[in-house]
Amino acid sequence: MKGTITSLPPTAGFGLRHPHVLDVISRPPAIDWVEVHTENYMVPGGPRLRQLDAIRERFDLSFHGVGLSLGSVDEPDREHLTRIRDLVCRYRPAALSDHIAWVRAPAQVGGASLNDLLPLPCTEEAVDTLARNIRIFQDATGCQVMVENPSMYAAFAGAELDHADFVSETVRRAGCGLLLDVNNIHVSAHNLGFDARDYLARMPFDAVGEIHLAGHAERADAGGTLLIDDHGSRVRDSVWTLYDQALAATGAVPTLVEWDTEIPELEVLLAEVRTAQSRLDALRPGARTAS
Amino acid sequence: MSTLLEIQSRFAAGVFQGSDGILSDLADDGRQAARFEVYRNNTHASILEVLADAFPTVQTLLGESLFTRLVTAFIRHAPSRANHLLDYGAELPDFIALSEPLADRPWLVDAARLDWARNAAYGAAEAAPMGADALQGLTAEALLALRPALVPSATLLNSDWPIHTIWMNADALAESGVAPRAEAVLTARPAMQVETILLHPAERALLQTLQDGGTLGEAAVAAQQTDPAFDLMTAFAGHLSAGIFTHRKNEEPKEN
Numbered sequence: 001m002k003g004t005i006t007s008l009p010p011t012a013g014f015g016l017r018h019p020h021v022l023d024v025i026s027r028p029p030a031i032d033w034v035e036v037h038t039e040n041y042m043v044p045g046g047p048r049l050r051q052l053d054a055i056r057e058r059f060d061l062s063f064h065g066v067g068l069s070l071g072s073v074d075e076p077d078r079e080h081l082t083r084i085r086d087l088v089c090r091y092r093p094a095a096l097s098d099h100i101a102w103v104r105a106p107a108q109v110g111g112a113s114l115n116d117l118l119p120l121p122c123t124e125e126a127v128d129t130l131a132r133n134i135r136i137f138q139d140a141t142g143c144q145v146m147v148e149n150p151s152m153y154a155a156f157a158g159a160e161l162d163h164a165d166f167v168s169e170t171v172r173r174a175g176c177g178l179l180l181d182v183n184n185i186h187v188s189a190h191n192l193g194f195d196a197r198d199y200l201a202r203m204p205f206d207a208v209g210e211i212h213l214a215g216h217a218e219r220a221d222a223g224g225t226l227l228i229d230d231h232g233s234r235v236r237d238s239v240w241t242l243y244d245q246a247l248a249a250t251g252a253v254p255t256l257v258e259w260d261t262e263i264p265e266l267e268v269l270l271a272e273v274r275t276a277q278s279r280l281d282a283l284r285p286g287a288r289t290a291s
Numbered sequence: 292m293s294t295l296l297e298i299q300s301r302f303a304a305g306v307f308q309g310s311d312g313i314l315s316d317l318a319d320d321g322r323q324a325a326r327f328e329v330y331r332n333n334t335h336a337s338i339l340e341v342l343a344d345a346f347p348t349v350q351t352l353l354g355e356s357l358f359t360r361l362v363t364a365f366i367r368h369a370p371s372r373a374n375h376l377l378d379y380g381a382e383l384p385d386f387i388a389l390s391e392p393l394a395d396r397p398w399l400v401d402a403a404r405l406d407w408a409r410n411a412a413y414g415a416a417e418a419a420p421m422g423a424d425a426l427q428g429l430t431a432e433a434l435l436a437l438r439p440a441l442v443p444s445a446t447l448l449n450s451d452w453p454i455h456t457i458w459m460n461a462d463a464l465a466e467s468g469v470a471p472r473a474e475a476v477l478t479a480r481p482a483m484q485v486e487t488i489l490l491h492p493a494e495r496a497l498l499q500t501l502q503d504g505g506t507l508g509e510a511a512v513a514a515q516q517t518d519p520a521f522d523l524m525t526a527f528a529g530h531l532s533a534g535i536f537t538h539r540k541n542e543e544p545k546e547n
Binding site for chain 1: 292293294295296298299300302303304306307315316317318319320321322323325326327329330333334337338341370371372373374375376377379412413414415416417443444480483
């Protein structure tokens with residue numbers, strides 16, 4: 001099944017952000033693929049698109065969306081889907097994804113964008129809503145897409161499923177792939193008080209088409225620390241440990257390092273990519289232990 | 292048990308209006324109010340960053356704290372209705388124009404219009420520039436009947452304020468304020484760079500006439516009326532070679 005979710009090579013790449021674009025075009029690093037935020041390229045013309053043309057000539061692309069609001073009570077915006085489809089036609093990405101999250105307020109109360117990946121209650125209604133919207137996303141693009149497990153700071157009352165079941169049921173009912181964000185598991189487990197290793201062990205590994213790694217920040221919180229998923233530092237040791245646990249279950253999977261705030265020199269980011277690649281290289285070819 | 296519609300409606304109201312109805316939907320662990328505050332702050336910070344990137348001159352003129360207050364009021368008044376925020380901020384100049392606390396700095400409105408023009412130019416549609424060869428061999432009559440269009444990224448801005456000076460020297464003018472003096476600028480992205488240039492009043496009349504769909508002959512008359520001494524041909528040739536003009540739709544040059 002893995003081959004149908006993504007045609008990305010099972011190697012390590014990184015999230016390409018604006019400060020590094022010209023560097024990467026003029027001196028392409030020795031990696032196979034990069035990921036970009038789909039919404040950053042929803043413009044009629046100009047340098048962004050020209051630069052992505054140049055990137056595409058050298059690298060495979062993963063299109064990672066942050067704006068479809070798959071967890072909204074409303075169906076995905078048709079114009080937004082059309083823009084995604086147009087970009088897919090132009091750039092032929094090897095993977096297409098968005099998040100288990102909502103971004104826009106309900107149309108009934110104005111439909112304002114909150115420009116943030118917001119949490120969902122672990123209810124049957126939310127799973128069914130996600131599954132409906134993900135199927136619309138897949139139908140509109142003609143691709144099997146991946147959705148990313150969330151990072152959360154607060155949980156809702158009245159949960160009908162636990163956090164791991166919520167993600168795996170969403171993937172199962174939608175018939176989509178899972179973009180397994182290991183940092184998000186660590187952050188959410190700490191903030192909401194569940195066991196990260198147990199959550200990870202219950203992910204649908206056959207559906208995993210890509211893994212995300214990133215850094216997070218610690219902030220003082222009432223009675224402890226709150227972990228903030230800010231993608232603003234190196235990947236923490238605790239997250240590398242979870243990554244090893246994930247790889248033992250999935251085998252070699254395309255792995256991405258994200259760095260979105262306090263963006264460092266490209267070389268710092270590439271060092272993180274090499275660390276991920278060395279862990280992928282250490283796997284015996286084809287090794288995949290039972291989960 | 293709240294429905295998803297209720298939860299998302301109360302969550303959005305909590306972020307934008309500061310209401311706390313959402314707190315009863317969150318798991319009661321004694322920290323829910325602090326945790327919701329993280330979301331409220333993240334949301335505001337992310338939208339603030341979008342608008343700070345789009346309006347650098349306004350931010351410099353106002354200073355960070357006043358700019359943040361402006362953005363907070365704007366988000367409440369006109370939140371983005373789109374799934375992405377690349378187009379968010381188009382209404383900010385008009386919002387500033389209606390802002391009573393900013394009424395003593397009327398130049399801010401045009402500074403915001405210029406910032407927005409530059410922001411929009413960066414991602415505007417591309418168009419094949421009209422080259423000098425398009426004019427070769429034309430009779431004087433045919434030349435004057437030509438109706439070059441401005442490229443899609445072009446915006447003309449006529450201000451009662453020295454808008455080009457403000458844009459160039461926002462740091463210094465943030466403190467001193469600005470004396471009224473009219474300036475006009477052209478913003479465009481003829482190739483990969485967004486450029487903003489100060490226009491002579493006659494040059495402004497020339498470009499405005501062409502943008503409004505006039506012929507080169509009509510544009511020349513408008514420029515001459517503004518300033519009879521203006522060197523029209525040099526200005527036109529300069530803009531032509533800079534790639535500011537394109538062929539109007541349905542007036543593409545015919546293949547021979």
